[in-house]
Amino acid sequence: MNRSAAVQDVFMLFGDSITQGGWEPDMNSFGQRLSHVYARRLDVLNRGYSGYNTEWGRFVLQQCIDPAEVPGAPQIRVLAIWFGANDACIKPSPQHVPLPRFIENIKRMISLGRVPANSNRKETRIILISPPPVNTIVRKADLESRSPPMKLDREFDITRAYADAVRDVAKGEGVAFVDVWSRIWEAAGQNESALQKFLVDGLHLNAEGYNIMYDELIGVIAREYPEIHYDNIPYTFPAWKDINWTNPESSFKAEIV
């Protein structure tokens, strides 16, 4: 096989099933919408892994990011990190990660995303995203209806604590923060049972939930990292009306970023 040349940089979405589902049909989910608005600008890569927590995710991210100067691979212009929904599982769930360890793992992921301190390369823009609030009423009913029935594996206040931790790490590390937890909680009028307007199963976002998340993400990018807003990233290759039609080759020299 030939290789895919790095004609444009990468917008990497790293997280659990809520990230993996970013291109789900009939959802207008955030990955799909990013792919659309960043077309001809950045390649939006799905690095979402259903069921994963940060304890497992850190091994994945280590392999997804190449800290060496390998010229053939595309550069990561943006790295979004979205965990917490599974880490916040309560014991004895195997997905449970203690809060201090969760914080350590998120910091470790940020440091994997950053260029080495002695490098003169441009920084990758890092965005932390908090998990959505849990509707334990729906989640409990869902788990109890399974065969065999399962016990509730998440608690409302515990997921909130993990969301708060993401916000605090973002502040401490000086990276952008997309507060999905608060935006969804506000949209539901701070009423747990009303969360179902934004969740499919008490845990995962539905189309309306992803819509809120996407708007918040784009708003944060516009405010904190305007240079990576899609409107500010030029096309990798020219618009067809800008091509020199009589001598097209001249329009395609040195277009690679």
Add this chain to the structure above:
Amino acid sequence: MNRSAAVQDVFMLFGDSITQGGWEPDMNSFGQRLSHVYARRLDVLNRGYSGYNTEWGRFVLQQCIDPAEVPGAPQIRVLAIWFGANDACIKPSPQHVPLPRFIENIKRMISLGRVPANSNRKETRIILISPPPVNTIVRKADLESRSPPMKLDREFDITRAYADAVRDVAKGEGVAFVDVWSRIWEAAGQNESALQKFLVDGLHLNAEGYNIMYDELIGVIAREYPEIHYDNIPYTFPAWKDINWTNPESSFKAEIV
């Protein structure tokens, strides 16, 4: 910026606006659906360029494919080539490409996708896709309503000739062929005005048109290249239930493809 490591291979979609629009909201378009089913398997890259014909596209593809052994860049497992809708414009449109030259350009793109004859690398799987039929009734009305009014720039039988040429090149070169032209024409009962069920403006596919295209594409992959069907490509990193929970690091060794 750090680089994106090649943890999985690439499914490259190369074409014009009908490819670029593959992640359009409210469409369940083919790029989005491929992104979804190939999640954790292949990265689906949008290399669609609105308005482009093969004459301009060949310069782009030359830059998107790295024929050298650059280890950092991901390998192209699948290359889909979808042109003809703009090449088939009639004179004096600047998008017009004469049919013999269109055929030459498509063959050139295939040869760019192939590994060098003296290489022992695996082949990139190449798929040619024919352009959809044109509804000249709607297209004419659309162009005449513009300010200033424009003349009809495509003819039904000419686009059909370009679609036939794609089929013939696929056969001659021994690569897979997705016959969008015929599938949409059949679905419309071979009735030009009925094409509007599958097109938004006489030229671009709508949700129903993309649905037919996607089903045909997946069917062709299943028949001709079953090894690249998403069901036959394992996850790049393990499903969370397969992770060794007490010693997770052991689950992430040598997972890179």
